Amino acid sequence: MNKTTEQAYVIGIYHHRKTHKYDALESFDEAKNLTQTAGAVLMGDIFVEIRQFNTATFLGKGKVEELKERFAIIKPDLIIIDTDLTPVQNRNLEKTWQIRVVDRTGLILDIFAQRARSKEGKLQVELAQYQYLLPRLIGAWTHLKKSQGGIGFRGPGETQLEVDRRRARERIVMLKKNLERVTRAREIHRNKRQAVPIPTVSLIGYTNAGKSTLFNSLLKAHELAEDKLFATLDPKTKRLRLPSGQIILISDTVGFIRNLPHQLIESFKSTFEEVADSDVLVHVIDASHPDRTQQIQTVEQILKELGLSNKPIIKVMNKIDLIDKEQEKSHFDESKELLSRISSLKEIGLDDFQTKIETTLNKHYYNVMNLLIPHDKGKILNDIYTHGSVMESENIEEGTLVTVNLPQKWKNKYAEYSTLTRT
Ligand SMILES: Nc1nc2c(ncn2[C@@H]2O[C@H](COP(=O)(O)OP(=O)(O)OP(=O)(O)O)[C@@H](O)[C@H]2O)c(=O)[nH]1
Ligand SMILES: [Mg+2]
Numbered sequence: 001m002n003k004t005t006e007q008a009y010v011i012g013i014y015h016h017r018k019t020h021k022y023d024a025l026e027s028f029d030e031a032k033n034l035t036q037t038a039g040a041v042l043m044g045d046i047f048v049e050i051r052q053f054n055t056a057t058f059l060g061k062g063k064v065e066e067l068k069e070r071f072a073i074i075k076p077d078l079i080i081i082d083t084d085l086t087p088v089q090n091r092n093l094e095k096t097w098q099i100r101v102v103d104r105t106g107l108i109l110d111i112f113a114q115r116a117r118s119k120e121g122k123l124q125v126e127l128a129q130y131q132y133l134l135p136r137l138i139g140a141w142t143h144l145k146k147s148q149g150g151i152g153f154r155g156p157g158e159t160q161l162e163v164d165r166r167r168a169r170e171r172i173v174m175l176k177k178n179l180e181r182v183t184r185a186r187e188i189h190r191n192k193r194q195a196v197p198i199p200t201v202s203l204i205g206y207t208n209a210g211k212s213t214l215f216n217s218l219l220k221a222h223e224l225a226e227d228k229l230f231a232t233l234d235p236k237t238k239r240l241r242l243p244s245g246q247i248i249l250i251s252d253t254v255g256f257i258r259n260l261p262h263q264l265i266e267s268f269k270s271t272f273e274e275v276a277d278s279d280v281l282v283h284v285i286d287a288s289h290p291d292r293t294q295q296i297q298t299v300e301q302i303l304k305e306l307g308l309s310n311k312p313i314i315k316v317m318n319k320i321d322l323i324d325k326e327q328e329k330s331h332f333d334e335s336k337e338l339l340s341r342i343s344s345l346k347e348i349g350l351d352d353f354q355t356k357i358e359t360t361l362n363k364h365y366y367n368v369m370n371l372l373i374p375h376d377k378g379k380i381l382n383d384i385y386t387h388g389s390v391m392e393s394e395n396i397e398e399g400t401l402v403t404v405n406l407p408q409k410w411k412n413k414y415a416e417y418s419t420l421t422r423t
Pocket of ligand 2: 211212213252253
């Protein structure tokens with residue numbers, strides 16, 4: 001860790017042909033939040049309207065000069081710019097201003113690097129950081145005075161002054177290999193889990209929406225819940241008994257954010273695969289956030305990119321303790337879908353929400369089957385009783401007739417015993 005807190009200056013970007021001003025301002029606000037989450041102090045900020053891109057410096061010449069004068073006076077330790085820069089632009093800005101410049105991806109990667117806890121999470125973040133750094137290693141930072149630590153320099157960044165491109169590439173290869181090994185171990189684990197058909201439910205949503213708090217309240221576990229962006233990086237899966245007695249597996253996952261760096265999507269693939277394997281997704285929404293509509297869209301967009309938008313999704317409005325009845329009502333009118341309203345913190349509406357999980361599972365996960373199990377297949381009958389819910393059974397000459405609610409995934413497994421009509 002660096003000893004003194006870094007003083008950051010944040011530049012918001014608005015390009016009228018690319019975004020709405022409102023979105024740009026929201027993103028700017030978020031960048032300031034992210035800067036603080038990364039551990040820096042906000043010493044100043046500016047919202048810049050771009051008319052024409054300058055390929056060399058992103059910002060126009062006049063703006064670069066104007067800011068140079070300002071920075072010379074207020075002397076920030078680093079500049080955060082709320083856009084993605086090309087490596088060349090990044091370097092040119094640093095050269096002119098003689099200050100470290102971190103773009104949006106660099107900033108998010110830094111936060112991820114600080115937050116990763118599990119072995120897999122750490123590998124995933126390091127891989128993403130190296131992939132981000134590699135094209136930026138040309139000319140290797142000689143244009144900046146050597147500075148220690150701080151945003152963009154944590155994780156592999158700390159050694160990047162010494163690392164050349166070749167070594168970075170070698171490291172990437174090695175990280176990928178290690179990650180593959182960890183991922184395989186996880187897969188084995190997952191396969192084992194799937195052999196026993198317990199439905200899995202993943203809590204997903206925008207960062208800071210309250211996923212971990214909900215997870216905690218449901219489990220009364222001691223999960224990390226912090227008012228910081230990206231408090232959770234590693235997915236956590238636990239068993240949960242719903243009020244009806246049904247057991248499910250529930251996972252807490254990493255938060256989504258607009259413009260999630262593609263390097264992260266790439267290296268967090270196995271985490272997202274875990275989500276992809278879930279039977280039901282719970283989209284946790286911060287009902288009190290002024291920007292919730294945009295956040296919902298971002299989450300839905302990412303789900304689409306991950307090919308997950310066909311999954312059964314339960315939307316929950318969280319933090320309803322922070323909004324008044326009028327607002328609550330208008331949120332509901334806004335969204336035509338059926339939503340659960342909850343407060344994870346105050347534990348309001350959780351029973352109702354869990355019932356919604358059950359209803360959704362009954363609709364999408366289970367499947368009523370009529371089976372005839374021959375008398376000599378006692379083990380199969382036993383499995384069916386263990387993993388399904390048997391609604392009716394009757395012994396006849398050929399075997400046992402059962403009407404059972406079974407996980408859909410098991411439909412094929414028992415297809416040969418299926419009878420369409422009961423006699
Ligand atoms: N008032 C109120 N605050 C809540 C509620 N749920 C969560 N919070 C607060 O919101 C903040 C974020 O909660 P987390 O549970 O860490 O959010 P998360 O979605 O897991 O965030 P990431 O893991 O960073 O993506 C914490 O300060 C929580 O105490 C709620 O129902 N009401
Ligand atoms: Mg969390």
